[in-house]
Amino acid sequence: MSAQETSRVLVALATRLAAADEGQSGALWRLTQESRQLDANLVRLPADASVPGHVEAELDVLLVVVDGAGHLDDGVSLQELEPGVVAWLPKAAPRGLRAGPRGLAYLTVHRRRPGLTIGGRTAVAEEGGEAACALDRVCPACGRMRAEARAPFCSWCGEEVGAA
Template identity: 35%
Template sequence: MTTDGGGDSDGSDGWRLDAAERQLDAEVIRVAPGGEYTSPAPEAGDLLLYVTAGSGHLECGSRLEAVDPGCVTWVPPGARHTLTAGAEGLGFLAVRAQPTPSTPPPPPGRDGTGPSGGEPACLLHRVCARCGRLAPQVADRYCAQCGDPLPS
């Protein structure tokens, strides 16, 4: 989570999700009284806006809509939008789908190497058949507790 309390040149400040593993992108934006927030680019997908405080209006294409606390509105893909705050300012939550990569990363190799590194998910080759102890090292060939050979 990131908080930006310093205020931007457009008179807004807010909060934004910054976790890498998520499917939603969300931010809370506050616009100073009489200020404006204009989307930096056309929306790539659907955008849901929920007004949390204050009042003002939303301009989206040819649509002009009054907004106040509790108001939920939708901005379609490809649209730009501007929110103008009233005399008491405007606070809103913007939620959109997180863009997904066009191709997933390849899975790690059978030997535990690959893009995500680490070891293979199955560790049965390191479990002693006699006592059930897990060998601490990948290269171990014998159980450290009972001395039996580990499965190959």
């Protein structure tokens, strides 16, 4: 691509949701442009599924509900989620989601995670990859390192990875 990106439509969320197989869950779409400063994922939770409460220590996340309904658990109360609701999930704040009986589809947007570094050098070498002790933090769906070892979903691609 040229040095200057051009503005363009990337996805029609309703169309992407409609085209997904019934019962398909997890990340249905993700922002993939190389020069981006943001990450974004369209995620669908099946009926009555949940993202257990957790804390994202590094990033604020904007969550936009596009289909279905459910609840946001901020650690103190449950807040209603329905299409059109925009929620702010500040870094270091507890968060959990629970889909309603029709499921829940939402778009998350946050600052792109920088590559992990150690002493100014990237943690993943040109060859060899991550140290063996960190393999449990590698997402099986996208192959990237999860920042939070106990996070139930990959913060890069949105796929469920289970608690470590």
